[in-house]
Amino acid sequence: MGISINAPELRADADAGEVIARAGTMDVRMATSSGDIEAAQRLRFEVFFEEMGARSVQSVGGARIDKDRFDEVCDHLIVVDHGENGEASQVVGTYRLLMQNVAERTGGFYSANEFDIAPLLERKRDEGPFLELGRSCVHPGYRNRPTIELLWRGILAYADRHGAEVLFGCVSLPGVDPKILRPQLSVLHHHALAPEDWRVRPHAHMRAETNLLAPDAYDAKTAFRALPPLVKGYVRVGCWFSDGAFVDRQFRTTDMLIALPRAQMSPRYKNRLGVGKWRT
DSSP states (O other): OOOOTTOGGGSSSTTOOSOOEEETTEEEEEOOSHHHHHHHHHHHHIIIIIITOOSOOEEETTEEEOOOGGGGTSEEEEEEEOOTTSOSOEEEEEEEEEEHHHHHHTTOOGGGGTBOOHHHHHHTGGGOOEEEEEEEEEOGGGOSHHHHHHHHHHHHHHHHHHTOOEEEEEEEEEOSOTTTTHHHHHHHHHHHBOOGGGOOOBOGGGEEOSOOSOGGGSOHHHHHHTSOHHHHHHHHHTOEEOSSEEEETTTTEEEEEEEEEGGGSOHHHHHHHTTTTTOO
16 A cells, blocks of 8 residues: 555654745745645656657556656645736755655665665764655746756755755756767766765666766767756755765656765855855
Protein backbone atom coordinates (compact mmCIF):
# COMPACT_ATOMS: atom_id res chain seq x y z
CA MET A 1 0.00 0.00 0.00
CA GLY A 2 1.32 3.48 -0.88
CA ILE A 3 1.68 6.30 1.63
CA SER A 4 -1.17 8.82 1.50
CA ILE A 5 -0.31 12.08 -0.19
CA ASN A 6 -1.79 13.81 2.85
CA ALA A 7 0.71 12.31 5.31
CA PRO A 8 2.44 15.37 6.78
CA GLU A 9 4.10 13.33 9.52
CA LEU A 10 6.47 11.96 6.88
CA ARG A 11 7.43 15.39 5.62
CA ALA A 12 9.68 17.90 7.26
CA ASP A 13 7.72 21.08 6.62
CA ALA A 14 4.14 20.31 5.66
CA ASP A 15 2.63 22.99 7.92
CA ALA A 16 4.85 25.93 6.90
CA GLY A 17 2.91 27.72 4.16
CA GLU A 18 3.78 31.35 4.80
CA VAL A 19 5.18 33.43 1.95
CA ILE A 20 8.98 33.32 2.10
CA ALA A 21 9.83 36.02 -0.45
CA ARG A 22 8.24 38.11 -3.19
CA ALA A 23 9.32 39.51 -6.55
CA GLY A 24 6.82 41.58 -8.52
CA THR A 25 3.59 39.60 -8.83
CA MET A 26 5.29 36.36 -7.73
CA ASP A 27 5.94 34.81 -4.36
CA VAL A 28 7.54 31.59 -3.12
CA ARG A 29 6.18 29.33 -0.37
CA MET A 30 5.76 25.69 0.58
CA ALA A 31 2.82 23.75 -0.80
CA THR A 32 0.27 23.09 1.96
CA SER A 33 -2.52 21.18 0.20
CA SER A 34 -3.10 18.42 -2.31
CA GLY A 35 -4.22 21.15 -4.73
CA ASP A 36 -0.87 22.92 -4.42
CA ILE A 37 0.97 19.67 -5.04
CA GLU A 38 -1.18 18.78 -8.04
CA ALA A 39 -0.54 22.22 -9.54
CA ALA A 40 3.21 21.56 -9.24
CA GLN A 41 2.74 18.11 -10.78
CA ARG A 42 0.81 19.60 -13.72
CA LEU A 43 3.61 22.08 -14.34
CA ARG A 44 6.12 19.22 -14.25
CA PHE A 45 4.02 17.28 -16.75
CA GLU A 46 3.86 20.25 -19.11
CA VAL A 47 7.63 20.74 -19.00
CA PHE A 48 8.90 17.17 -18.78
CA PHE A 49 6.40 15.41 -21.04
CA GLU A 50 4.93 18.02 -23.37
CA GLU A 51 8.01 20.23 -23.82
CA MET A 52 10.94 17.85 -23.29
CA GLY A 53 9.39 14.63 -24.56
CA ALA A 54 9.55 12.33 -21.54
CA ARG A 55 8.22 8.92 -22.53
CA SER A 56 5.84 7.67 -19.84
CA VAL A 57 2.57 9.30 -18.86
CA GLN A 58 0.97 9.22 -15.43
CA SER A 59 -2.55 10.39 -14.74
CA VAL A 60 -4.75 10.62 -11.67
CA GLY A 61 -8.46 11.08 -12.23
CA GLY A 62 -7.80 12.12 -15.82
CA ALA A 63 -5.34 14.86 -14.81
CA ARG A 64 -2.12 15.06 -16.80
CA ILE A 65 0.48 15.14 -14.06
CA ASP A 66 4.02 13.96 -13.32
CA LYS A 67 3.93 11.85 -10.16
CA ASP A 68 6.00 9.20 -8.41
CA ARG A 69 6.33 7.71 -4.93
CA PHE A 70 8.63 10.50 -3.73
CA ASP A 71 5.83 13.07 -4.05
CA GLU A 72 4.14 11.46 -1.08
CA VAL A 73 7.02 12.01 1.35
CA CYS A 74 8.72 15.16 0.00
CA ASP A 75 7.88 18.77 0.71
CA HIS A 76 7.08 20.86 -2.37
CA LEU A 77 8.36 24.38 -2.91
CA ILE A 78 6.30 26.50 -5.31
CA VAL A 79 6.61 29.88 -6.98
CA VAL A 80 3.18 31.37 -7.64
CA ASP A 81 2.44 34.24 -10.03
CA HIS A 82 -0.71 36.02 -8.88
CA GLY A 83 -1.04 38.24 -11.95
CA GLU A 84 -1.43 41.99 -12.00
CA ASN A 85 -4.77 41.92 -10.19
CA GLY A 86 -4.18 38.84 -8.08
CA GLU A 87 -6.97 37.00 -9.88
CA ALA A 88 -5.04 34.57 -12.10
CA SER A 89 -2.69 32.70 -9.79
CA GLN A 90 -0.62 29.90 -11.28
CA VAL A 91 2.34 27.79 -10.17
CA VAL A 92 5.27 28.74 -12.41
CA GLY A 93 8.17 27.08 -10.61
CA THR A 94 8.67 24.18 -8.25
CA TYR A 95 11.19 22.04 -6.38
CA ARG A 96 10.76 18.83 -4.44
CA LEU A 97 12.67 18.83 -1.13
CA LEU A 98 13.67 15.74 0.84
CA MET A 99 15.48 15.89 4.18
CA GLN A 100 17.90 13.09 5.03
CA ASN A 101 16.00 11.92 8.11
CA VAL A 102 12.81 11.58 6.06
CA ALA A 103 14.65 9.77 3.24
CA GLU A 104 16.11 7.28 5.71
CA ARG A 105 12.61 6.41 6.95
CA THR A 106 10.94 6.19 3.54
CA GLY A 107 13.23 4.34 1.15
CA GLY A 108 16.15 6.63 0.41
CA PHE A 109 16.94 9.51 -1.92
CA TYR A 110 15.77 9.78 -5.53
CA SER A 111 19.35 10.52 -6.62
CA ALA A 112 20.40 7.01 -5.61
CA ASN A 113 18.54 5.71 -8.67
CA GLU A 114 21.10 7.41 -10.91
CA PHE A 115 24.26 8.00 -8.86
CA ASP A 116 26.32 6.02 -6.39
CA ILE A 117 25.73 8.42 -3.49
CA ALA A 118 26.20 5.98 -0.59
CA PRO A 119 29.99 6.55 -0.32
CA LEU A 120 29.45 10.33 -0.30
CA LEU A 121 26.83 10.13 2.45
CA GLU A 122 29.17 7.95 4.48
CA ARG A 123 32.27 10.13 3.93
CA LYS A 124 30.41 13.31 4.79
CA ARG A 125 28.12 12.07 7.55
CA ASP A 126 29.66 14.59 9.96
CA GLU A 127 29.08 17.55 7.63
CA GLY A 128 25.49 17.87 8.80
CA PRO A 129 22.10 16.77 7.42
CA PHE A 130 21.72 16.46 3.65
CA LEU A 131 18.81 18.04 1.78
CA GLU A 132 17.96 16.67 -1.66
CA LEU A 133 16.70 19.09 -4.31
CA GLY A 134 14.65 17.31 -6.95
CA ARG A 135 12.16 17.63 -9.79
CA SER A 136 13.17 21.23 -10.45
CA CYS A 137 10.88 22.80 -13.00
CA VAL A 138 10.11 26.32 -14.28
CA HIS A 139 7.43 27.41 -16.77
CA PRO A 140 9.02 28.43 -20.11
CA GLY A 141 7.81 32.02 -19.74
CA TYR A 142 9.47 32.39 -16.32
CA ARG A 143 12.99 31.07 -16.89
CA ASN A 144 14.69 34.21 -15.71
CA ARG A 145 16.70 35.48 -12.77
CA PRO A 146 13.75 36.66 -10.60
CA THR A 147 12.12 33.22 -10.69
CA ILE A 148 15.37 31.33 -10.14
CA GLU A 149 16.29 33.58 -7.23
CA LEU A 150 12.86 33.12 -5.63
CA LEU A 151 13.36 29.37 -5.80
CA TRP A 152 16.78 29.69 -4.18
CA ARG A 153 15.40 31.94 -1.45
CA GLY A 154 12.81 29.26 -0.75
CA ILE A 155 15.39 26.47 -0.72
CA LEU A 156 17.65 28.35 1.68
CA ALA A 157 14.79 29.29 3.98
CA TYR A 158 13.80 25.62 4.12
CA ALA A 159 17.40 24.56 4.74
CA ASP A 160 17.67 27.13 7.55
CA ARG A 161 14.44 25.94 9.13
CA HIS A 162 15.54 22.31 9.20
CA GLY A 163 19.25 22.67 9.77
CA ALA A 164 20.33 21.25 6.41
CA GLU A 165 24.04 21.84 5.85
CA VAL A 166 24.52 20.10 2.48
CA LEU A 167 22.30 20.61 -0.58
CA PHE A 168 22.48 18.05 -3.37
CA GLY A 169 20.45 16.48 -6.16
CA CYS A 170 20.13 15.69 -9.84
CA VAL A 171 20.21 18.46 -12.43
CA SER A 172 19.25 17.93 -16.06
CA LEU A 173 20.48 19.01 -19.46
CA PRO A 174 18.02 18.38 -22.31
CA GLY A 175 18.74 15.46 -24.63
CA VAL A 176 20.34 12.03 -24.39
CA ASP A 177 23.28 12.40 -26.79
CA PRO A 178 26.40 13.47 -24.88
CA LYS A 179 28.16 14.24 -28.15
CA ILE A 180 25.72 17.08 -28.80
CA LEU A 181 26.21 18.30 -25.23
CA ARG A 182 30.03 18.13 -25.29
CA PRO A 183 30.67 21.87 -24.73
CA GLN A 184 28.16 22.14 -21.88
CA LEU A 185 29.32 18.96 -20.15
CA SER A 186 32.95 19.93 -20.60
CA VAL A 187 32.55 23.43 -19.18
CA LEU A 188 30.92 21.96 -16.06
CA HIS A 189 33.68 19.36 -15.77
CA HIS A 190 36.50 21.86 -16.13
CA HIS A 191 35.04 24.74 -14.11
CA ALA A 192 32.70 23.19 -11.51
CA LEU A 193 33.88 19.61 -10.86
CA ALA A 194 33.49 18.55 -7.23
CA PRO A 195 36.65 18.14 -5.14
CA GLU A 196 37.77 14.53 -4.91
CA ASP A 197 36.22 13.86 -1.51
CA TRP A 198 32.84 15.23 -2.68
CA ARG A 199 32.88 13.52 -6.07
CA VAL A 200 30.36 10.91 -7.17
CA ARG A 201 29.92 8.85 -10.32
CA PRO A 202 26.76 7.69 -12.07
CA HIS A 203 25.77 4.05 -12.08
CA ALA A 204 27.68 2.33 -14.85
CA HIS A 205 24.79 1.10 -17.00
CA MET A 206 23.83 4.60 -18.23
CA ARG A 207 27.03 6.53 -17.54
CA ALA A 208 28.36 9.21 -19.88
CA GLU A 209 31.70 10.92 -19.45
CA THR A 210 31.79 14.69 -19.03
CA ASN A 211 35.48 15.36 -19.74
CA LEU A 212 34.81 15.30 -23.48
CA LEU A 213 36.68 18.36 -24.76
CA ALA A 214 40.00 19.86 -23.76
CA PRO A 215 39.70 23.35 -22.22
CA ASP A 216 41.12 24.96 -25.38
CA ALA A 217 38.78 23.05 -27.71
CA TYR A 218 35.64 25.09 -27.00
CA ASP A 219 34.62 28.57 -25.91
CA ALA A 220 33.72 28.45 -22.22
CA LYS A 221 31.51 31.57 -22.29
CA THR A 222 29.47 30.25 -25.21
CA ALA A 223 29.13 26.85 -23.52
CA PHE A 224 28.00 28.46 -20.26
CA ARG A 225 25.39 30.57 -22.07
CA ALA A 226 23.99 27.38 -23.62
CA LEU A 227 23.27 25.82 -20.22
CA PRO A 228 19.65 25.75 -18.97
CA PRO A 229 18.83 28.63 -16.58
CA LEU A 230 18.52 26.33 -13.56
CA VAL A 231 21.97 24.87 -14.25
CA LYS A 232 23.48 28.35 -14.61
CA GLY A 233 21.96 29.13 -11.23
CA TYR A 234 23.70 26.13 -9.68
CA VAL A 235 27.05 27.29 -11.05
CA ARG A 236 26.56 30.87 -9.85
CA VAL A 237 25.60 29.77 -6.36
CA GLY A 238 28.77 27.66 -6.14
CA CYS A 239 27.57 24.09 -6.60
CA TRP A 240 30.01 21.28 -7.39
CA PHE A 241 29.20 18.79 -10.17
CA SER A 242 29.62 15.04 -10.50
CA ASP A 243 32.36 13.27 -12.43
CA GLY A 244 30.23 11.91 -15.24
CA ALA A 245 26.56 12.11 -16.20
CA PHE A 246 23.60 9.74 -16.21
CA VAL A 247 21.64 9.37 -19.45
CA ASP A 248 17.97 9.25 -18.48
CA ARG A 249 16.17 7.88 -21.52
CA GLN A 250 12.75 7.98 -19.87
CA PHE A 251 12.92 11.74 -19.29
CA ARG A 252 15.10 12.42 -22.35
CA THR A 253 17.75 14.20 -20.30
CA THR A 254 21.41 13.94 -19.37
CA ASP A 255 21.72 14.33 -15.61
CA MET A 256 24.54 15.38 -13.32
CA LEU A 257 24.64 15.40 -9.53
CA ILE A 258 25.30 18.69 -7.76
CA ALA A 259 26.50 19.15 -4.18
CA LEU A 260 26.73 22.34 -2.17
CA PRO A 261 27.94 22.46 1.43
CA ARG A 262 26.33 25.60 2.82
CA ALA A 263 29.74 26.93 3.90
CA GLN A 264 30.95 26.82 0.29
CA MET A 265 28.15 28.94 -1.13
CA SER A 266 29.29 31.89 -3.22
CA PRO A 267 29.63 34.99 -0.95
CA ARG A 268 28.16 37.14 -3.72
CA TYR A 269 25.00 35.03 -3.79
CA LYS A 270 24.84 34.79 -0.02
CA ASN A 271 24.48 38.56 0.01
CA ARG A 272 22.16 38.67 -3.00
CA LEU A 273 19.80 36.04 -1.61
CA GLY A 274 19.89 37.22 2.00
CA VAL A 275 21.36 34.01 3.41
CA GLY A 276 20.87 33.78 7.16
CA LYS A 277 17.69 35.85 7.15
CA TRP A 278 15.60 32.86 8.22
CA ARG A 279 18.03 31.24 10.64
CA THR A 280 16.60 30.74 14.12
